[in-house]
Amino acid sequence: MTVHTVSFVTGNAARLDDAREHLRALDVEITAVNLDLEEIQSTRVGDVAAHKARQAHRVLGSPVIVEGSGFIIDELAYPGPLVRPLLAATGARGVVALADLTRTRSARFESVLVYVAADGSSRTFSGTRRPGTVASVPIGENAAGIWAQLWRVFIPDGQRTTLAALDTETRDRLLADWRRESAFASLGKWLGEPN
DSSP: OOOEEEEEEOOOHHHHHHHHHHHGGGTEEEEEEOOOOOOOOOSOHHHHHHHHHHHHHHHHOSOEEEEEEEEEETTTTEEETTHHHHHHHHOHHHHHHHHTTSSSOEEEEEEEEEEEOTTSOEEEEEOOOEEEEEOSSOOSOOOTTOOOGGGGTEEETTOSSOTTTSOHHHHHHHHHHHHHTSHHHHHHHHHHSOO
C-alpha cells in the first residue's frame, strides 16, 4: 500500500492530533505546516477552507489539506466558521444566548476538508454532521480532553447533557463514532483507492 504524505495547514495542536488519529490506520502521513493565510469572512465552512487550501498550495506547491469547521445553530444558519470570533467575544454563554432566539435550539458541528494535489486539482470531503441541541446554560468544565468551549453547550443527539459533562467512556465512544465518519476518514479512504 502507498503511504501518502500530505501537509496539513494548521497551527492548532489539537486539530493536528485529531487528524493523525483519524488517518493513522489509512496510510496517510500528516506533516504540520503553520502558514499565515488570509481567512475570508463567510458563513459557509467550505468556502473558507477552499480559499485557504488554494493559498497554501500556491505557497507549498505540494499536496496540502485544510480543514474548515464550524458550529451552526440551524434556525439561524450562524455562526458557522465565524464561531471562533463569537466565542472570543462572548464565550460559551454567547452561543447559549443565540440559541435562546430559536424555537428548537437545534445545532450541529460541520467539518469540511479540502485536499489540493501536487498538480493543483482539488477535492472536498465532508464528514457526517454531528446534530444535537444547545444547552440552556454551559455545563461541564474545560478539563483535560475538553479542548473546546462549545463542548460545554452542545448536547449530542441521544444524550441528556453536554459533551463536556458526559462521562469519559460515553464521550470517547461518541468521538470514536464521529471519527469513523469524518471528513478525514473520507479523505483516507479516497487516497487508498486504486488510481
